[in-house]
Amino acid sequence: MDTFEPQIVAFCCKYCAYAAADLAGSMRLSYPPNVKIVQLPCTGRVDIFHLLKAIEDGADGVYVAGCLEGECHFLKGNLRARKKVEYVKRTLVELGIEPERVEMYNLSSAMGPRFAEIAREMTDRVRELGPSPVKAEAFA
Amino acid sequence: MIIGDRKSLTEILDMIKDCRSILITGCKGCVTVCNVGGLKEVQVLASSLKIARKKEGKSIAIEENLLERQCDPEYIAELADVVHRYDAVLSMACGVGPQFLAEAYPTQKFFPAINTKFFGGATGHGVWEERCAGCGSCVIHNYDGLCPVSRCSKSLMNGPCGGSANGLCEISKDVVCIWDRIVKKKMEQGRLADLLTVMPAKDWSTSRDGGPRKSIREELTQ
Ligand code: SF4
Ligand code: SF4
Numbered sequence: 001m002d003t004f005e006p007q008i009v010a011f012c013c014k015y016c017a018y019a020a021a022d023l024a025g026s027m028r029l030s031y032p033p034n035v036k037i038v039q040l041p042c043t044g045r046v047d048i049f050h051l052l053k054a055i056e057d058g059a060d061g062v063y064v065a066g067c068l069e070g071e072c073h074f075l076k077g078n079l080r081a082r083k084k085v086e087y088v089k090r091t092l093v094e095l096g097i098e099p100e101r102v103e104m105y106n107l108s109s110a111m112g113p114r115f116a117e118i119a120r121e122m123t124d125r126v127r128e129l130g131p132s133p134v135k136a137e138a139f140a
Numbered sequence: 141m142i143i144g145d146r147k148s149l150t151e152i153l154d155m156i157k158d159c160r161s162i163l164i165t166g167c168k169g170c171v172t173v174c175n176v177g178g179l180k181e182v183q184v185l186a187s188s189l190k191i192a193r194k195k196e197g198k199s200i201a202i203e204e205n206l207l208e209r210q211c212d213p214e215y216i217a218e219l220a221d222v223v224h225r226y227d228a229v230l231s232m233a234c235g236v237g238p239q240f241l242a243e244a245y246p247t248q249k250f251f252p253a254i255n256t257k258f259f260g261g262a263t264g265h266g267v268w269e270e271r272c273a274g275c276g277s278c279v280i281h282n283y284d285g286l287c288p289v290s291r292c293s294k295s296l297m298n299g300p301c302g303g304s305a306n307g308l309c310e311i312s313k314d315v316v317c318i319w320d321r322i323v324k325k326k327m328e329q330g331r332l333a334d335l336l337t338v339m340p341a342k343d344w345s346t347s348r349d350g351g352p353r354k355s356i357r358e359e360l361t362q
Contacts, residue, residue, distance in 0.1 A: 049180060052187040056194065094149045095192045133195045 044077025210237030276346030
């Protein structure tokens with residue numbers, strides 16, 4: 001298990017998390033290369049289906065990163081995203097998969113270091129959990 | 141519209157446990173509007189079932205489909221070419237859908253993915269409430285537009301019963317006593333005297349008690 005490098009998909013809002021990732025880059029902060037970022041116009045755009053599809057296609061972890069609560073550009077997109085993340089967590093529980101593989105984070109565009117910290121936190125968490133039981137290669 | 145909830149994944153997975161391929165068919169009618177059996181819900185269910193199978197190291201082929209309505213034979217006929225390519229079909233329509241499908245394609249297996257619950261409407265985002273029980277002989281004009289058949293736990297024609305307290309029904313703190321509402325509305329409208337008339341017992345023969353029902357419009361039959 002020492003060689004396990006989790007594959008993580010992060011759905012990031014362009015007004016906060018995506019901009020924070022940019023800032024982390026210009027600050028030369030390093031964060032794990034395990035995280036693949038998908039930019040969204042608002043986390044309200046993320047659908048339950050997108051999160052499930054990432055898991056179905058073999059992601060070991062998935063997270064959504066939106067603006068701080070109360071600061072969404074579209075007022076409630078991040079609150080709706082949280083509810084979708086919670087739905088997916090419940091689905092995973094029902095399927096006997098660790099719900100911690102999916103998470104919702106909130107940060108602002110000024111929080112470059114927090115972006116790197118979240119990426120590390122999620123990578124460490126998923127590394128601890130081990131490979132997703134949904135891995136495509138397990139699939140005959 | 142008809143309101144339902146999706147069955148648990150555990151129950152659906154058990155239904156299709158012997159299947160290696162399934163067709164999931166949604167409906168663009170009521171179940172799309174109440175977000176339980178439209179395009180998005182078909183996609184979410186398909187993905188959830190694939191995750192479950194992959195987790196067990198097994199495969200399942202799933203085709204996603206959406207019909208205009210599953211309560212009209214002409215739309216059911218659209219599945220004629222594909223319906224037998226799969227081990228079974230999961231319908232995400234109300235209970236009418238899998239029955240129309242089963243009647244049209246007697247050799248195929250159909251499973252309901254939805255628990256069909258009631259006739260109602262949305263009272264907020266993500267919240268639906270019962271408003272009609274299809275009693276076949278509407279009497280809501282006597283109750284200022286509030287239906288005691290579907291909304292009183294005892295379907296009382298003359299209420300409230302002794303269990304009404306603080307506007308709530310005795311069965312649960314989450315259930316409004318519709319008779320409390322009826323009385324208050326009559327008071328507000330100055331029509332309280334209406335309630336002095338004792339309503340006769342309802343004739344339930346037009347309801348489910350009269351057996352399965354049918355509606356025939358002679359001017360439309362061919
Ligand atoms: S009285 Fe009967 S038909 Fe009218 S709303 Fe109530 S259940 Fe429906
Ligand atoms: S408390 Fe109200 S709603 Fe409940 S059974 Fe009695 S009259 Fe009907």
